[in-house]
Amino acid sequence: MIELKFFTETNQPSREEKSRVLDFLYHHLENFGDPKNDIEKAMDYALKVYPSFGGFVLGAYDAGQLVGAVVINQTGMKDYIPENILVYIATHNEHRGQGLGRQLMEAAIQQAEGNIALHVEPDNPARRLYEKLGFSSKYLEMRLQKK
Template sequence: MEFKIINSATGADTTITDTIIANFLFTHLEEYGDKVDDILKCIAYAMNPDKGGSIVVGMDQGKIVGITILNKTGMNGFIPENILVYIAVDNSQRGKGYGKQLMQKAIDSTDGDIALHVEPNNPAKKLYEKLGFTNKYLEMRLIK
């Protein structure tokens, strides 16, 4: 698999636009996803030099097979410096190791610790644990 790293330092990619990334994630995240508009906000955050993050696009034979987006939190130590916001593998390509390769590239291409949120029944949870992620806290939210 080949990787493209997109961030504020590398600049936007003319062949893999924000819309292509957002639509890919919307389609392949399935029940774990968000609306396209929310995904586009995440992309804008990653591409903003004052905020930051990175988008890792995995490609096989010129076709996108997976995408991950990490956003910087602007914090250090008490909260991980990065949060994995999205990762998705083309649903027709799952089970081929693309998710693991994509996650490893995302881990290797960023500095600092990484947090992520995963539903307890999400099959990707096992992959995250194999890569060294642990469950430190139970997340609670107040939605207003």
């Protein structure tokens, strides 16, 4: 049985738990991940470690072992920009294909207040799950990386 734990500004994870979620995301995001430092910034934003709009971190546990995690950041916007952005979601590679990703997404959707945006690479297999849950491609994202 999967146990879900939500961490927020008022329900902070312990230092050890935060480190465990950070390491989990870094390892299990695989080729769709970011540097550990960026993942930690997103988690800190969600947990309001520094001034931010907040959000939440969700951990999924099977017999006490972390098997999935989600980071949602609130954008401080509404309507023209969704209120939330799903920054990271990962499942343990041994638990893939068993509905855990769907369970995490459904819990995150229920917990988030307002609409949710996410970025997904075209070749990411999770894209089909997002589409089944009602996400659609409204825009093509373009970025300018200033040096």
